[in-house]
Amino acid sequence: LSFVCFTSSVALDRFLHGLLAAGFDEQSCLSRYQSVLYRKESPHVPSSYLVEKLRNYEALHKKCGPNTELYKKAVEQLKSDHGTQSTECNYVIWISYSGLGNKMLSIASAFLYALLTNRVLFIDRGFDMADLFCEPFPESSWLLPLDFPINEFDAFDMKTPKSYGNMLKDKVIGNGDDGTSTHSLPDYIYLHLSHDYGDYDKLFFCEDDQRFLRFVPWLLLRSNNYFVPSLFMIPTYEEELKHLFPEKDTVFHHLGRYLFHPTNSVWGLITRYHQSYLAKADERVGIQVRTFETDAGPFQYVLDQILACTQKAKLLPDASGQDTVVSTPKTKSKAVLMTSLNSGYSENIRNMYWEHPTVTGEIISVYQPSHEGYQQTEKQMHDMKALAEIYLLSLTDALVTSAWSTFGYVAQGLGGLRPWILFKPENHTAPDPPCRQAMSIEPCFHAPPFYDCKAKAGADTGALVPYVRHCEDMSWGLKVV
Numbered sequence: 001l002s003f004v005c006f007t008s009s010v011a012l013d014r015f016l017h018g019l020l021a022a023g024f025d026e027q028s029c030l031s032r033y034q035s036v037l038y039r040k041e042s043p044h045v046p047s048s049y050l051v052e053k054l055r056n057y058e059a060l061h062k063k064c065g066p067n068t069e070l071y072k073k074a075v076e077q078l079k080s081d082h083g084t085q086s087t088e089c090n091y092v093i094w095i096s097y098s099g100l101g102n103k104m105l106s107i108a109s110a111f112l113y114a115l116l117t118n119r120v121l122f123i124d125r126g127f128d129m130a131d132l133f134c135e136p137f138p139e140s141s142w143l144l145p146l147d148f149p150i151n152e153f154d155a156f157d158m159k160t161p162k163s164y165g166n167m168l169k170d171k172v173i174g175n176g177d178d179g180t181s182t183h184s185l186p187d188y189i190y191l192h193l194s195h196d197y198g199d200y201d202k203l204f205f206c207e208d209d210q211r212f213l214r215f216v217p218w219l220l221l222r223s224n225n226y227f228v229p230s231l232f233m234i235p236t237y238e239e240e241l242k243h244l245f246p247e248k249d250t251v252f253h254h255l256g257r258y259l260f261h262p263t264n265s266v267w268g269l270i271t272r273y274h275q276s277y278l279a280k281a282d283e284r285v286g287i288q289v290r291t292f293e294t295d296a297g298p299f300q301y302v303l304d305q306i307l308a309c310t311q312k313a314k315l316l317p318d319a320s321g322q323d324t325v326v327s328t329p330k331t332k333s334k335a336v337l338m339t340s341l342n343s344g345y346s347e348n349i350r351n352m353y354w355e356h357p358t359v360t361g362e363i364i365s366v367y368q369p370s371h372e373g374y375q376q377t378e379k380q381m382h383d384m385k386a387l388a389e390i391y392l393l394s395l396t397d398a399l400v401t402s403a404w405s406t407f408g409y410v411a412q413g414l415g416g417l418r419p420w421i422l423f424k425p426e427n428h429t430a431p432d433p434p435c436r437q438a439m440s441i442e443p444c445f446h447a448p449p450f451y452d453c454k455a456k457a458g459a460d461t462g463a464l465v466p467y468v469r470h471c472e473d474m475s476w477g478l479k480v481v
């Protein structure tokens with residue numbers, strides 16, 4: 001990739017077909033403007049309806065955002081605890097929670113929910129969010145103001161009395177069949193949409209419940225999941241989603257590129273690494289290794305699986321060439337970007353390609369930016385490196401990811417890549433086949449409801465509509481295809 005050549009070509013579309021709004025200060029968030037220099041143009045163009053919807057959302061966010069009269073009014077109402085009058089501005093607050101991949105998936109889900117329900121999205125900055133991401137909406141902020149009256153977010157969990165599920169269960173609220181309340185409306189409701197949610201919480205995904213929630217001005221939401229596939233199953237939103245995403249499996253691809261612009265510090269980590277190790281290669285392959293064993297590894301069976309997969313998918317050549325195979329300066333070079341908490345896998349593969357020639361003569365260079373050992377959620381540099389690595393993976397030409405990992409889902413979604421997914425090993429054995437290519441570029445919803453709202457009975461939600469299917473890597477998960 002040659003920067004000189006790239007920047008001198010005039011037709012670079014920095015605003016991604018209108019997905020990104022103009023009018024930001026370029027220096028304050030270089031990644032917003034420079035990412036096109038590092039990416040191939042996406043074959044997926046956002047619909048003009050999505051673009052229009054985003055501009056309208058930005059206007060709403062500006063009107064109702066921090067420090068506005070309307071925001072102050074809505075907060076006053078919340079403080080006064082006088083039930084609710086209708087307000088011009090309604091909000092959904094995303095509570096910071098879980099690993100970075102999970103966070104990015106649930107923010108994108110919450111944002112889509114905000115778009116569908118004309119709500120304004122605020123994010124709880126938690127420990128690290130402001131260091132990781134630029135502001136996505138012009139002339140306003142998506143960070144929940146620090147003086148917001150509710151701030152003990154850690155206290156919200158499945159047991160919280162003001163959760164939607166518990167209020168339904170305890171009959172504090174009730175939604176009539178026409179969606180109207182049979183009790184007075186609460187000023188805010190906590191939505192517990194985390195992996196450990198219960199059957200009452202899951203009613204969130206039913207049409208009648210959505211009609212009820214429409215009248216609640218403040219929704220506080222905690223989730224570590226990509227719950228978009230189940231939004232597709234709610235009849236109220238079906239038409240709108242069809243117009244927003246004529247290509248259904250591009251929800252995270254577009255919303256992720258719209259929302260997640262790394263801050264200048266993280267952008268430095270990304271661009272320095274890319275220019276040092278990846279830019280000059282003819283082709284880039286990303287391999288994301290994530291194991292969910294109790295001990296850290298490295299494990300021989302995981303290494304075997306990676307090699308079996310990259311050969312099956314023809315991503316990397318066999319290292320069993322003859323010593324007479326000579327590489328010339330014209331020989332193709334491939335850069336392999338490996339990410340893992342453990343350095344063992346990349347060291348092994350790098351050595352293999354040093355000690356043995358490839359059958360094709362290709363030159364394979366293997367790089368791994370960090371090996372942090374274990375997940376250290378809530379440590380600033382750790383999270384910045386995690387974001388940088390997710391982003392670098394998204395800049396590759398072909399991607400291998402690990403089953404169950406949201407870290408990989410984000411990379412595939414941002415990159416618009418249909419990855420080869422390494423199946424989850426069972427009993428310390430490499431699975432056969434080692435991997436398969438994903439059906440779509442969408443992430444998987446790990447904890448979907450299995451309920452037919454109309455029939456009021458359990459149902460296989462992966463078999464109801466053709467565009468929501470069970471995931472490749474998790475049989476009970478759901479993904480949009």
Ligand code: GDP
Nearest residue numbers: 099100101102339340341375385386405406407
């Ligand atoms: P998931 O657990 O794989 O679904 O992904 P998450 O991103 O939600 O949580 C895993 C966390 O562990 C990440 O956010 C990082 O903090 C850390 N982590 C896991 N794999 C890597 C890696 O390859 N590189 C880095 N830098 N951090 C990682």
